[in-house]
Amino acid sequence: AQSVTQPDIHITVSEGASLELRCNYSYGATPYLFWYVQSPGQGLQLLLKYFSGDTLVQGIKGFEAEFKRSQSSFNLRKPSVHWSDAAEYFCAVGLTGGGNKLTFGTGTQLKVEL
Amino acid sequence: SAVISQKPSRDICQRGTSLTIQCQVDSQVTMMFWYRQQPGQSLTLIATANQGSEATYESGFVIDKFPISRPNLTFSTLTVSNMSPEDSSIYLCSVAKLGLEGETQYFGPGTRLLVL
Numbered sequence: 001a002q003s004v005t006q007p008d009i010h011i012t013v014s015e016g017a018s019l020e021l022r023c024n025y026s027y028g029a030t031p032y033l034f035w036y037v038q039s040p041g042q043g044l045q046l047l048l049k050y051f052s053g054d055t056l057v058q059g060i061k062g063f064e065a066e067f068k069r070s071q072s073s074f075n076l077r078k079p080s081v082h083w084s085d086a087a088e089y090f091c092a093v094g095l096t097g098g099g100n101k102l103t104f105g106t107g108t109q110l111k112v113e114l
Numbered sequence: 115s116a117v118i119s120q121k122p123s124r125d126i127c128q129r130g131t132s133l134t135i136q137c138q139v140d141s142q143v144t145m146m147f148w149y150r151q152q153p154g155q156s157l158t159l160i161a162t163a164n165q166g167s168e169a170t171y172e173s174g175f176v177i178d179k180f181p182i183s184r185p186n187l188t189f190s191t192l193t194v195s196n197m198s199p200e201d202s203s204i205y206l207c208s209v210a211k212l213g214l215e216g217e218t219q220y221f222g223p224g225t226r227l228l229v230l
Binding site: 032034036041042043044045046049051052053090094101102104105106107 | 120224
């Protein structure tokens with residue numbers, strides 16, 4: 001069965017600083033990969049996704065993520081963080097070829113210092 | 115993408131009672147999902163709801179506790195039955211939309227449930 005690890009439970013960055021949130025997965029084939037964001041009191045919003053092709057994917061709100069097969073990673077990055085980016089970020093893995101089920105990581109809580 | 119709404123957005127319930135949560139999507143979808151997010155935790159899939167068939171439950175979740183209906187391609191309900199304080203969670207529905215490369219799940223805003 002697939003699994004997802006987000007090693008950082010909490011991260012604090014200063015506004016304007018760069019950000020990288022880590023995500024590692026375990027799966028026998030190339031999975032579908034997703035990053036979602038959950039703002040306080042909100043549902044999950046899709047930031048970006050990777051299915052195949054170019055390993056650097058662009059998402060909404062200035063986020064990008066890079067799929068590295070050799071490292072089984074899909075880290076999320078943003079060059080300059082805004083205070084409104086404070087939220088919880090979830091990495092998720094889906095099965096290729098259908099099945100539809102998503103396995104979520106435990107999440108990383110991002111705090112932005114002004 | 116998909117626009118998903120859930121009702122109620124939040125509720126406070128007494129133990130032993132039941133609550134039905136509604137999920138409405140703005141387009142027809144084959145697969146809908148129900149997740150639970152316990153306080154401070156990640157999301158756990160409860161069940162997959164396909165129109166015209168019984169819901170498929172994940173390990174640890176049973177139909178008697180979480181009955182699901184899926185009467186059409188835009189609507190589903192999840193009932194949390196005989197509630198206890200341990201059922202206090204956020205319940206989220208999601209839908210799978212098929213694109214050119216694969217399927218993406220989009221989530222509703224969630225229902226925040228507190229059981230006293």
